[in-house]
Amino acid sequence: xxxxxxxxxxxxxxxxxxxxxxxxxxxxxxxxxxxxxxxxxxxxxxxxxxxxxxxxxxxxxxxxxxxxxxxxxxxxxxxxxxxxxxxxxxxxxxxxxxxxxxxxxxxxxxxxxxxxxxxxxxxxxxxxxxxxxxxxxxxxxxxxxxxxxxxxxxxxxxxxxxxxxxxxxxxxxxxxxxxxxxxxxxxxxxxxxxxxxxxxxxxxxxxxxxxxxxxxxxxxxxxxxxxxxxxxxxxxxxxxxxxxxxxxxxxxxxxxxxxxxxxxxxxxxxxxxxxxxxxxxxxxxxxxxxxxxxxxxxxxxxxxxxxxxxxxxxxxxxxxxxxxxxxxxxxxxxxxxxxxxxxxxxxxxxxxxxxxxxxxxxxxxxxxxxxxxxxxxxxxxxxxxxxxxxxxxxxxxxxxxxxxxxxxxxxxxxxxxxxxxxxxxxxxxxxxxxxxxx
Numbered sequence: 001x002x003x004x005x006x007x008x009x010x011x012x013x014x015x016x017x018x019x020x021x022x023x024x025x026x027x028x029x030x031x032x033x034x035x036x037x038x039x040x041x042x043x044x045x046x047x048x049x050x051x052x053x054x055x056x057x058x059x060x061x062x063x064x065x066x067x068x069x070x071x072x073x074x075x076x077x078x079x080x081x082x083x084x085x086x087x088x089x090x091x092x093x094x095x096x097x098x099x100x101x102x103x104x105x106x107x108x109x110x111x112x113x114x115x116x117x118x119x120x121x122x123x124x125x126x127x128x129x130x131x132x133x134x135x136x137x138x139x140x141x142x143x144x145x146x147x148x149x150x151x152x153x154x155x156x157x158x159x160x161x162x163x164x165x166x167x168x169x170x171x172x173x174x175x176x177x178x179x180x181x182x183x184x185x186x187x188x189x190x191x192x193x194x195x196x197x198x199x200x201x202x203x204x205x206x207x208x209x210x211x212x213x214x215x216x217x218x219x220x221x222x223x224x225x226x227x228x229x230x231x232x233x234x235x236x237x238x239x240x241x242x243x244x245x246x247x248x249x250x251x252x253x254x255x256x257x258x259x260x261x262x263x264x265x266x267x268x269x270x271x272x273x274x275x276x277x278x279x280x281x282x283x284x285x286x287x288x289x290x291x292x293x294x295x296x297x298x299x300x301x302x303x304x305x306x307x308x309x310x311x312x313x314x315x316x317x318x319x320x321x322x323x324x325x326x327x328x329x330x331x332x333x334x335x336x337x338x339x340x341x342x343x344x345x346x347x348x349x350x351x352x353x354x355x356x357x358x359x360x361x362x363x364x365x366x367x368x369x370x371x372x373x374x375x376x377x378x379x380x381x382x383x384x385x386x387x388x389x390x391x392x393x394x395x396x397x398x399x400x401x402x403x404x405x406x407x408x409x410x411x412x413x414x415x416x417x418x419x420x421x422x423x424x425x426x427x428x429x430x431x432x433x434x435x436x437x438x
Contacts, residue, residue, distance in 0.1 A: 001045040002300035010305035028211035034204025045283040055285025057142040063210030073128035084118040119182025123170035218287030229337040235291030245410035260376040261417040262397035268376040299336035318348030338371035
């Protein structure tokens with residue numbers, strides 16, 4: 001699924017403030033390499049139903065073996081092995097005798113200690129990879145997992161690694177054999193070991209995705225092979241909110257445009273981001289924050305939420321809004337299935353201008369039947385002119401005011417909002433009084 005950096009930022013998939021990002025929230029990996037692989041997985045949402053279902057099935061199978069996942073491979077083990085290959089060490093004979101081990105310890109004490117210590121971690125890592133291999137000797141192993149396991153089998157089926165099969169722990173191996181194993185790993189097995197480390201990082205990323213699904217009670221979405229775009233979601237909520245109010249949403253070719261209104265703080269932006277995050281995660285093979293979700297495979301996802309001006313280029317906020325809309329039109333005009341999310345269109349110009357521009361853009365997008373659109377706005381007045389179109393839904397978030405206090409239900413309702421609460425908020429926050437007392 002095609003997307004871009006702006007959309008990833010809008011949906012907080014990755015964030016400069018890492019603690020408040022989808023990536024950091026679902027990161028349950030065991031190693032730093034696994035974490036970076038998870039980042040790469042999220043940065044490359046999948047294309048096509050087969051690829052998505054393969055990853056779903058891979059995560060399912062790995063999660064079934066969660067309790068048996070080898071604990072001997074730790075982040076420390078990975079780090080020791082990587083440093084092992086970056087350190088200059090004096091070599092031993094190819095066949096290490098008891099005397100060789102003694103003299104190496106006597107005349108190369110620092111190298112002896114490093115070889116023994118690193119060799120133990122290499123032993124544990126190879127042993128752990130072989131344990132993973134034995135875990136997944138099952139029929140109908142998903143293709144992505146099977147491909148990696150075949151590589152693991154090839155890379156570890158080497159006579160020089162037979163010591164790993166013969167002993168349960170590295171400490172049980174006689175010292176000469178420990179040193180011989182470590183020497184082989186250091187000087188003759190480097191490229192294969194680094195390849196195994198890469199494979200484990202992907203396994204760890206998938207393992208972490210399964211753990212995150214269970215931890216946050218996410219569910220696998222059901223993809224339907226459809227030439228037309230649609231989504232049916234029940235109990236959708238924003239992944240990063242602890243007490244989020246769930247939504248139900250239904251969009252398809254006959255009603256492919258959601259026109260969303262409501263006051264500031266009523267929940268429009270949260271709703272739009274909830275939809276975007278869920279569709280995005282679905283296309284990585286991950287579970288989604290909802291009770292259930294059915295959807296078509298989308299070719300692309302674009303958002304227009306946090307547009308910024310560019311002082312260095314002399315570009316205004318409105319100019320960049322226009323450029324973003326222009327880029328979106330160029331994309332969705334290709335006949336493919338897109339999900340387009342727009343929050344508060346044309347905030348960078350006066351109301352009359354914004355109404356005229358918004359109406360033109362919305363009526364243009366309504367001609368595109370093979371994509372889904374969600375657009376929020378404060379320009380309630382343009383809603384009446386759009387009611388002539390049969391493929392548009394009108395929804396709003398209601399706000400009530402009593403004794404100057406605002407109440408937000410965060411419930412999605414049918415219709416167009418007529419809330420105009422800006423002055424009330426200004427008054428409630430004491431700004432009006434402060435101005436009067438100047």
